[in-house]
Amino acid sequence: MQAPVFPKPYSCVSARDVSGKGGADVESFSTPPDAMRREHTALMEPLIRLTAHDMEHVNGLILSRTGSDVAMIPEVANHLISSGGKRLRPMLTLATALMFGYEGDGHVKLAAAVEFMHTATLLHDDVVDESDMRRGRVAARVNWGNEASVLVGDFLLGQAFKMMVEVGSLTALYILSTAAAVIAEGEVMQLAAAKNIATTPEDYFAVIRAKTAQLFSAACAVGPVIAGRPEADHNACALFGLNLGTAFQLVDDVLDYGGASTTLGKNVGDDLREGKMTLPAVLCILEATDQERDFWVRVMEEGDLQDGDFTEARRLMDKYRALERTVEEARRYADAASAALLACPANPVRDALASTVEFCIRRAS
Amino acid sequence: MQAPVFPKPYSCVSARDVSGKGGADVESFSTPPDAMRREHTALMEPLIRLTAHDMEHVNGLILSRTGSDVAMIPEVANHLISSGGKRLRPMLTLATALMFGYEGDGHVKLAAAVEFMHTATLLHDDVVDESDMRRGRVAARVNWGNEASVLVGDFLLGQAFKMMVEVGSLTALYILSTAAAVIAEGEVMQLAAAKNIATTPEDYFAVIRAKTAQLFSAACAVGPVIAGRPEADHNACALFGLNLGTAFQLVDDVLDYGGASTTLGKNVGDDLREGKMTLPAVLCILEATDQERDFWVRVMEEGDLQDGDFTEARRLMDKYRALERTVEEARRYADAASAALLACPANPVRDALASTVEFCIRRAS
Numbered sequence: 001m002q003a004p005v006f007p008k009p010y011s012c013v014s015a016r017d018v019s020g021k022g023g024a025d026v027e028s029f030s031t032p033p034d035a036m037r038r039e040h041t042a043l044m045e046p047l048i049r050l051t052a053h054d055m056e057h058v059n060g061l062i063l064s065r066t067g068s069d070v071a072m073i074p075e076v077a078n079h080l081i082s083s084g085g086k087r088l089r090p091m092l093t094l095a096t097a098l099m100f101g102y103e104g105d106g107h108v109k110l111a112a113a114v115e116f117m118h119t120a121t122l123l124h125d126d127v128v129d130e131s132d133m134r135r136g137r138v139a140a141r142v143n144w145g146n147e148a149s150v151l152v153g154d155f156l157l158g159q160a161f162k163m164m165v166e167v168g169s170l171t172a173l174y175i176l177s178t179a180a181a182v183i184a185e186g187e188v189m190q191l192a193a194a195k196n197i198a199t200t201p202e203d204y205f206a207v208i209r210a211k212t213a214q215l216f217s218a219a220c221a222v223g224p225v226i227a228g229r230p231e232a233d234h235n236a237c238a239l240f241g242l243n244l245g246t247a248f249q250l251v252d253d254v255l256d257y258g259g260a261s262t263t264l265g266k267n268v269g270d271d272l273r274e275g276k277m278t279l280p281a282v283l284c285i286l287e288a289t290d291q292e293r294d295f296w297v298r299v300m301e302e303g304d305l306q307d308g309d310f311t312e313a314r315r316l317m318d319k320y321r322a323l324e325r326t327v328e329e330a331r332r333y334a335d336a337a338s339a340a341l342l343a344c345p346a347n348p349v350r351d352a353l354a355s356t357v358e359f360c361i362r363r364a365s
Numbered sequence: 366m367q368a369p370v371f372p373k374p375y376s377c378v379s380a381r382d383v384s385g386k387g388g389a390d391v392e393s394f395s396t397p398p399d400a401m402r403r404e405h406t407a408l409m410e411p412l413i414r415l416t417a418h419d420m421e422h423v424n425g426l427i428l429s430r431t432g433s434d435v436a437m438i439p440e441v442a443n444h445l446i447s448s449g450g451k452r453l454r455p456m457l458t459l460a461t462a463l464m465f466g467y468e469g470d471g472h473v474k475l476a477a478a479v480e481f482m483h484t485a486t487l488l489h490d491d492v493v494d495e496s497d498m499r500r501g502r503v504a505a506r507v508n509w510g511n512e513a514s515v516l517v518g519d520f521l522l523g524q525a526f527k528m529m530v531e532v533g534s535l536t537a538l539y540i541l542s543t544a545a546a547v548i549a550e551g552e553v554m555q556l557a558a559a560k561n562i563a564t565t566p567e568d569y570f571a572v573i574r575a576k577t578a579q580l581f582s583a584a585c586a587v588g589p590v591i592a593g594r595p596e597a598d599h600n601a602c603a604l605f606g607l608n609l610g611t612a613f614q615l616v617d618d619v620l621d622y623g624g625a626s627t628t629l630g631k632n633v634g635d636d637l638r639e640g641k642m643t644l645p646a647v648l649c650i651l652e653a654t655d656q657e658r659d660f661w662v663r664v665m666e667e668g669d670l671q672d673g674d675f676t677e678a679r680r681l682m683d684k685y686r687a688l689e690r691t692v693e694e695a696r697r698y699a700d701a702a703s704a705a706l707l708a709c710p711a712n713p714v715r716d717a718l719a720s721t722v723e724f725c726i727r728r729a730s
Contacts, residue, residue, distance in 0.1 A: 070553045070554050072553050124515050147493040148553065150493060150515055151552045152553065154522075157522060158542060158546030158549050161538075165535060170535070179523075180526060181526075184516055184517075184520035184523050188517065189435050191437070
């Protein structure tokens with residue numbers, strides 16, 4: 001079995017790659033026409049179909065495990081959970097178990113646990129970012145306060161661990177608890193990098209690897225673990241998830257500057273408003289003129305956002321092909337994810353996962 | 366083995382018990398003279414001595430597991446961890462393992478995990494309470510912001526679970542992950558009860574059982590678990606911890622109205638300032654005249670604290686013997702804790718735990 005080559009984090013986004021190239025058409029990153037969107041969604045269809053039966057059980061479990069006599073807990077949890085996240089992560093857990101022929105029901109609990117870990121992170125994230133919106137709805141912290149978001153997040157984390165323990169696989173527990181610690185580490189890293197225009201591509205990749213890719217990786221690795229497969233299969237799936245998660249986050253960060261809020265359920269421009277240093281901005285700042293640098297300092301570091309700043313940011317991203325180059329980078333990670341899948345058994349589930357990789361990338365176009 | 370009777374949560378604090386009784390001398394709840402304090406501390410000495418060797422390893426582990434390349438993590442974690450908490454909870458884990466003759470080193474990791482769970486709770490608590498002080502020092506959130514407190518708490522929780530997984534006992538994992546969910550539930554319950562003078566003794570006991578006693582209980586139960594003892598022993602230790610934790614919290618809540626800040630490292634009057642409905646206030650409100658009720662509404666619900674309000678609160682607690690009755694309640698739980706110990710092997714560790722129960726109660730006098 002040949003291990004897929006793990007891409008170097010930012011080699012293809014160095015300045016020399018773009019010298020002499022013209023600006024990209026930023027329009028290509030705006031809302032895709034309906035037909036395109038349908039085509040993209042069709043790429044997710046095989047995964048959704050193959051996991052549909054198990055996802056019903058996951059959704060039932062999510063509902064029952066957010067239950068509590070303390071009324072505020074189901075209120076806050078379901079406000080976020082019912083707001084229509086894609087539930088990609090739990091689907092990945094189900095799929096990677098099914099791909100290896102798993103026939104038990106432990107994957108359902110692990111999938112619900114993964115979704116709870118993700119939801120807890122979002123609740124805590126909103127407190128950290130002081131976000132007012134999440135998935136196109138008012139953030140929980142706005143309705144119930146920061147306190148509730150912190151504590152309900154803690155409750156969901158506790159429930160996640162309980163479900164993992166019930167499944168009884170120490171290896172799965174090790175993978176997911178390690179992910180929990182790494183995710184929190186990544187969040188703190190991001191906090192330190194926030195509003196800091198000296199953030200390098202390395203810093204950025206370290207953050208998204210820890211805070212996004214790690215949970216994708218763990219979500220995928222526990223599938224072959226409970227299917228009783230050898231470590232090589234855990235590693236193949238972990239690598240698949242790590243690369244897919246990285247590609248997914250890169251595309252998310254592109255969409256924040258050019259995507260359609262109807263697709264994402266997230267307001268375009270959030271990252272600029274919050275001074276979040278994502279790769280498109282990092283790439284622009286690396287090559288900025290003195291005047292452009294002043295712009296980024298004002299917007300990102302001083303948080304002094306004025307009318308027309310988003311358009312200006314988009315113009316600069318156009319000038320430096322920052323969105324295109326970020327998508328190119330995402331494509332490299334997506335290719336590495338697909339390569340990792342080749343080490344897994346060829347079957348319809350594997351095909352569905354390959355198609356999901358394509359979906360994640362095509363969202364950006 | 367006779368199971369110790371678990372005390373009814375608030376039977377002895379009903380109004381009829383105090384009718385006709387005169388006011389207590391509130392001075393008995395203020396700073397104990399040095400000699401008394403030394404005597405109390407001596408009660409902890411056997412536990413400290415018997416766990417000293419293992420606690421060195423626990424402290425080393427705490428230090429190494431707060432390490433991270435992300436500089437803010439050890440900074441925030443150690444600000445709180447080094448601020449001189451009593452580390453009573455990890456000592457209980459060590460002691461309950463030793464009491465059953467455990468000879469491995471898993472208890473050290475479990476003890477460190479318990480302390481991390483506790484520290485994470487404190488970090489998140491401070492965000493929820495908007496506290497400025499913790500253990501006599503500036504709260505972490507004041508120096509590093511709410512974000513850092515939330516995220517470093519998450520990191521510590523992740524590390525706690527990693528350590529538990531490394532120990533490899535699914536039963537210990539089950540007990541501690543259940544505690545994590547219950548603690549968060551208790552915190553949300555407290556949030557709902559905060560600033561609400563309709564809080565009943567039942568509400569209060571439900572909160573402290575979930576948010577304090579549950580971790581004491583789990584900390585004690587995992588000792589016999591990793592010592593490979595049968596379930597009856599887990600239950601005896603769980604009951605011991607639950608009752609001890611309840612007594613401990615009741616005394617803490619008394620000290621907040623009358624204890625010495627040098628003993629507690631906590632400012633007297635915090636609960637009044639934060640509108641936290643602890644038993645001493647609940648007892649006063651249950652029997653309050655209309656005028657007294659107006660006082661509690663203004664202070665607790667409206668948060669309109671004026672000069673002399675603390676003295677007035679103390680006067681009312683004197684009138685209704687609220688602090689004394691809370692200590693009496695604590696004593697009942699302490700007795701139940703001691704009774705639970707009788708089901709455990711008679712040895713110096715058991716004696717040290719019995720002495721620790723006495724210590725927890727005597728702090729209030």
